[in-house]
Amino acid sequence: MSYSLAVDLGASSGRVMLGHVEKNHLKLDEVHRFDNQMVESSGQLCWDIEDLFQEIKRGIHKCKELEIRPVSIGIDSWAVDFVLLDENDELLTDAVTYRDPRTVGVMEEVDLLISKDQLYEKTGIQFLQFNTIYQLFALQKANPEVMKKAKSFLMIPDYLHFLLTGKKINEYTNATTTQLVNASTKEWDQEIIRTLGFNEEMFLAIQHPKTKLGGLRAELVQEFGFDMNVILPATHDTASAVLAIPEIGKTIYLSSGTWSLMGIENDRPICKPKAKAYNFTNEGGMDGRFRFLKNIMGLWMIQEVRRNYDDHYSFADLVEFSRHVKDFHSIVNVDDPRFLKPQQMVQEIQHYCRETNQQIPNTAGEVAKCIFDSLANSYLQTIDEIEEILETSFEQMNIIGGGSQNDLLNQLIADGTRKVVYAGPVEATAIGNLIAQFIALGVIRNLNEARSIVQHSFEVKKFVHS
Structure with missing residues (x-):
């Protein structure tokens, strides 16, 4: 039996879910659940991203205890938040949460440099005060030296995938939430990035769901006693959840x-x-x-x-x-x-x-x-x-x-x-995460087949107006 792991990180909790397809049904089991709470660091509200990685590893260890060796793993999370790495791949920033007040009033400052009409025409992204574009602008104002030193911009799942594999990429579905990706080209919009004075070189190659990043770092293979394919799901949790619409x-x-x-x-x-x-x-x-x-x-x-x-x-x-x-x-x-x-x-x-x-x-x-x-x-x-x-x-x-x-x-x-x-289904995000992995592995042919499988694998209630 071939199993895959979906790591689904939410704003209040995370879970490691084990999934496989058996007789045209998708089977899902929770192997590890943990809290995810905002913490204060240097006067800002942050995610404890190192602790999140340790919890992910605990979930993998539990698979070993169950005598199950998954063939692949993928991580999804909420959108917009990120970390910056230096030339030695060390953290330059905390993983500041979108609920931190650092972006209050920043949208209006960005409007003076690039109009909302132009920004929407290029990116098609909703205006929210905590979008990555405004977080980066706030960081640039407060700590311009950090932005200059940055060699890698990684969103939360990107960074966790990097810790697993040593490979640095920006996954497409989450990257679009930054308000810095051109909706037509599906690539970083260099004009917006230059207009706002951001460090262009820190934005990495955009990769799409179903991309195989390769195996685990050697030290992790030794720690777990087995290797896995790391496969990009739709790393934005909603993008994964939508895949599970039956x-x-x-x-x-x-x-x-x-x-x-x-x-x-x-x-x-x-x-x-x-x-x-x-x-x-x-x-x-x-x-x-x-x-x-x-x-x-x-x-x-x-x-x-x-x-x-x-x-x-x-x-x-x-x-x-x-x-x-x-x-x-x-x-x-x-x-x-x-x-x-x-x-x-x-x-x-x-x-x-x-x-x-x-x-x-x-x-x-x-x-x-x-x-x-x-x-x-x-x-x-x-x-x-x-x-x-x-x-x-x-x-x-x-x-x-x-x-x-x-x-x-x-x-x-x-x-x-x-x-x-x-x-x-209730666990739509984990299901969608697994769907991308299963398609990449050839277990499921395409999204239409996946949705058909979801339809008769999980309970769906019907409500009509009374």
Whole structure:
């Protein structure tokens, strides 16, 4: 039996998943799960990337304990964050998180050098204050000497793949989220890079999903007692998740987790003015596809609320509490920057409702219902925008990822859109990560076959408007 490993890193946890195809079914087993928390370093919020690598190695060791030797491994994570290496491949920077406030006000400074119209026409990427382009500009202002010394720009999965193999590349799907990749050429846009004064030589060759990087470093082979192919998945977690949509036909998708990402797959970027006005993005996908979508604040809000209540309630508790306050109807704008990294999420929601003359949520149930109703409201608006831009309508949508387990929210979407809503699979990102590896290895022929396999391998729930 041939096994592969998918390492899926999220903003709050990571997992190492073992997968194989047996009798036309994809089998998935979790071998290791671990926390991923932001830490403070030199006054900035950062990811402990060295600890993440140690956790990945622990997952590989657990495979050895199970007497399973995977033939390949691939790593995916969230987007936009990065590290810089010097000429000796040593870290010049911490892996600063996108939630760090260093980019506040930077977008406006970049606008003075290159207009939003020009930037969107070239890259097709949504304007978010934490995009890599603004992180790099903030770093250049604060530490220009670091940018001059940098020889390698590596996004989070790029760096972890480098630690595994010793090979440095920039993977395409994650690179597109930097707002520095030209949507037409699918290469680094040197004009943008030069205009902003970035060090051109630190940007590496862009490689696409399914690329085989080769085997592990010699010292890792010795440590594990076996070698593996390191194969690039779609390293942006949403790009991987979209591969696991169990639908070949026309559908809107919602990748639901810490962030909500809603859109469609397309064979070309859509950089028209209306797409820019509605702030949609054209992120890269596998096989030259584009993910035309909008980034929306997701279940981060309920995660923070749970933390504010000292983890006394489970997510299931908060969903159930919200069912019992049907008469509470306050709505917040989930994409208001105040909800990106507030000191206290519950208080921030209460402040917003007070400022907008709405009923203030006081109980855990009211706070949870406010979040779920607000997310559903944002989703409905985004669907309307997608259909307006594309001048077409959709009969159904697919919700994938951990958030697809929230039956309450799924029903709210079905009721609001009057569309058929399919929810699942839950582990879409790990599944999509494995799909890229399996295609590269010849285990699965193509994406259509992969989606057919997913369709009868994992539970998918159906919701219709009541």
